[in-house]
Amino acid sequence: MTFNSLHFFIFFPIVAMLYYIIPKKYQWIWLLIVSYVFYLLANFKFGFFLMSTTVTTYYAAIGVGKINEHQKDVLLANKDTYAKEQIKELKANSKKHKKQVVAGVLLINFGILAFLKYSNFFIKSVDGVLGAFHSSASVPTLKLLLPLGISFYTFQAMGYVIDVYRGKYQPEKNLAKLALFLSFFPQIMEGPIGRYNELAHQLYGQHEFDYNNAKFGLQLMLWGYFKKVVIADRAGILVNMVYSNYQSFSGLQVAFVAVIYAVQIYADFSGYIDIATGAAQFLGIRLAPNFNRPYFSKSVSEFWRRWHISLGTWFKDYLFYPLSLSKTGINLGKFSRKHFSPAFAKNVPAFFGLSVVWLTTGLWHGSDWHYVIYGVYYGALIILSMQCKPLLQSLTAKLRIPTESFGWKLFRVARTFSLVCLGFILFRAENMGIAFSMMKSIFTLSKPALSTSFIFNNFTRTDFAFLILSIIVLVIVSLLQRKRNLRETLSKQNIVFRWSIYCTAALSVIFLGVLASNDPSQFIYFQF
Amino acid sequence: MEDILKILNEFRPDINFQSSERLIDDGLLDSLDIVNIVAELDSEFDIEIPVEEITPENFNSVSAINRLVDRLKEEA
Numbered sequence: 001m002t003f004n005s006l007h008f009f010i011f012f013p014i015v016a017m018l019y020y021i022i023p024k025k026y027q028w029i030w031l032l033i034v035s036y037v038f039y040l041l042a043n044f045k046f047g048f049f050l051m052s053t054t055v056t057t058y059y060a061a062i063g064v065g066k067i068n069e070h071q072k073d074v075l076l077a078n079k080d081t082y083a084k085e086q087i088k089e090l091k092a093n094s095k096k097h098k099k100q101v102v103a104g105v106l107l108i109n110f111g112i113l114a115f116l117k118y119s120n121f122f123i124k125s126v127d128g129v130l131g132a133f134h135s136s137a138s139v140p141t142l143k144l145l146l147p148l149g150i151s152f153y154t155f156q157a158m159g160y161v162i163d164v165y166r167g168k169y170q171p172e173k174n175l176a177k178l179a180l181f182l183s184f185f186p187q188i189m190e191g192p193i194g195r196y197n198e199l200a201h202q203l204y205g206q207h208e209f210d211y212n213n214a215k216f217g218l219q220l221m222l223w224g225y226f227k228k229v230v231i232a233d234r235a236g237i238l239v240n241m242v243y244s245n246y247q248s249f250s251g252l253q254v255a256f257v258a259v260i261y262a263v264q265i266y267a268d269f270s271g272y273i274d275i276a277t278g279a280a281q282f283l284g285i286r287l288a289p290n291f292n293r294p295y296f297s298k299s300v301s302e303f304w305r306r307w308h309i310s311l312g313t314w315f316k317d318y319l320f321y322p323l324s325l326s327k328t329g330i331n332l333g334k335f336s337r338k339h340f341s342p343a344f345a346k347n348v349p350a351f352f353g354l355s356v357v358w359l360t361t362g363l364w365h366g367s368d369w370h371y372v373i374y375g376v377y378y379g380a381l382i383i384l385s386m387q388c389k390p391l392l393q394s395l396t397a398k399l400r401i402p403t404e405s406f407g408w409k410l411f412r413v414a415r416t417f418s419l420v421c422l423g424f425i426l427f428r429a430e431n432m433g434i435a436f437s438m439m440k441s442i443f444t445l446s447k448p449a450l451s452t453s454f455i456f457n458n459f460t461r462t463d464f465a466f467l468i469l470s471i472i473v474l475v476i477v478s479l480l481q482r483k484r485n486l487r488e489t490l491s492k493q494n495i496v497f498r499w500s501i502y503c504t505a506a507l508s509v510i511f512l513g514v515l516a517s518n519d520p521s522q523f524i525y526f527q528f
Numbered sequence: 529m530e531d532i533l534k535i536l537n538e539f540r541p542d543i544n545f546q547s548s549e550r551l552i553d554d555g556l557l558d559s560l561d562i563v564n565i566v567a568e569l570d571s572e573f574d575i576e577i578p579v580e581e582i583t584p585e586n587f588n589s590v591s592a593i594n595r596l597v598d599r600l601k602e603e604a
Binding site: 350 | 558559
């Protein structure tokens with residue numbers, strides 16, 4: 001089931017109504033049942049993978065908890081007799097056992113994810129190498145099922161286990177409760193990737209119907225649908241046309257569509273997140289934020305702090321810090337101090353962490369070389385900007401550029417947005433060859449022999465006008481969000497104005513949305 | 529405290545560390561700064577700041593960082 005399918009418009013009202021009617025102590029059980037129904041309706045076989053992740057995560061966390069308890073008991077029983085060295089040894093032993101348990105569960109779950117997602121990528125790469133040596137041997141690809149949302153729930157589950165290992169909180173004792181934490185229907189397909197200490201108590205708690213939660217939740221869902229069906233799906237028609245036949249379009253047209261794709265993917269992904277967050281809010285549950293007007297960022301690293309926030313913070317906490325501050329990272333830093341300039345050497349541990357994080361970020365998005373290059377592109381940009389920061393700062397000071405002026409900030413936002421649009425070409429193109437050809441077309445402002453118009457049978461002038469108009473609405477809303485909470489501001493307006501806005505938005509979704517009754521357009525991030 | 533302040537100023541001379549109590553919460557220090565600072569603290573004080581100690585509470589102010597360093601020195 002997807003948020004833009006007819007099933008969901010029947011499913012959600014029933015779920016929400018019964019949620020507030022049944023005794024409150026059973027609310028979390030109801031959420032677990034409907035979450036599994038929501039997920040299994042997509043494909044019954046997916047359930048096996050979700051359940052295996054749930055069970056292995058549960059037992060691993062319980063195992064870690066038991067080791068912690070044992071350590072505590074021994075320390076308590078011997079508090080007067082143990083010497084400092086003995087305490088250290090006990091702690092080191094416990095840590096070793098906990099590490100073994102966590103390593104095992106990480107291996108199983110990331111192993112399943114890697115096998116399902118990357119086997120064919122590996123096979124194709126091997127096949128390519130064999131082909132390069134003119135070998136006639138060919139390795140057949142595997143027919144594998146990739147469960148929806150597997151990258152999201154696996155990351156959420158592994159984050160939970162690592163937090164228990166780090167002693168951030170106690171393990172969940174109830175398997176069914178943990179199952180709900182990993183399957184909560186608004187977020188299972190595309191996130192946001194939740195943290196146990198922020199989300200779980202809300203899921204298990206008892207919730208009274210709250211008019212404001214219901215109102216703000218529905219408003220956010222409506223805005224999410226507007227972004228998805230009015231903006232993203234309409235932009236998608238244009239983007240698909242140009243990406244499948246880019247040679248027929250001029251460099252300027254390709255550049256324009258690169259911008260439109262940035263709008264499409266933002267409207268699609270953040271639209272999904274708005275629907276998920278709104279649905280959860282209706283049920284009295286607050287999900288983690290995933291976007292903070294990312295296209296207004298002044299640097300690429302700021303963009304990644306404001307785009308897909310829950311994935312960025314996951315990578316930061318569970319990959320970037322452990323890697324950068326690992327013995328390898330620190331030793332690389334020490335080695336660099338001896339051989340390179342201090343300005344470079346001090347950044348080396350971070351460079352090490354960033355390199356792995358961005359390679360993984362690329363691979364997380366998909367199993368193809370263009371995704372790997374997409375990750376490498378951002379890693380290189382961020383490392384380069386870190387290294388060049390002092391130089392650029394002295395340059396701007398020498399040139400007396402007013403760095404706090406609106407013009408300079410606008411320039412930085414435009415520069416970041418251009419780099420992001422270029423990155424999205426690597427992301428969206430079928431392969432590297434097409435991506436580079438499109439970039440070449442943009443930079444050389446190429447002109448095809450026969451010019452082609454954007455306007456064709458499936459994309460009329462009216463579609464184009466609606467697309468531009470809806471993007472203007474999106475930009476205005478984003479600008480207004482900078483200073484105020486729009487939903488609260490709107491709720492203070494008089495009833496006629498408020499309902500005009502609601503009705504316009506709802507009617508836009510119904511009449512201006514690109515709706516296909518039988519096959520609703522998939523959300524882009526489903527494939528990850 | 530003075531040693532820590534010196535390290536912080538070395539990495540981010542643009543921040544007034546003595547007056548800020550929300551270095552992480554207000555986004556003054558990002559994850560790249562934290563890695564640089566932690567690596568330097570580890571080497572300067574001969575301690576090992578574990579990843580689980582990298583929390584906003586431990587890095588929001590100079591005094592919080594100082595408390596963390598003192599605690600880890602004691603445990604070492």
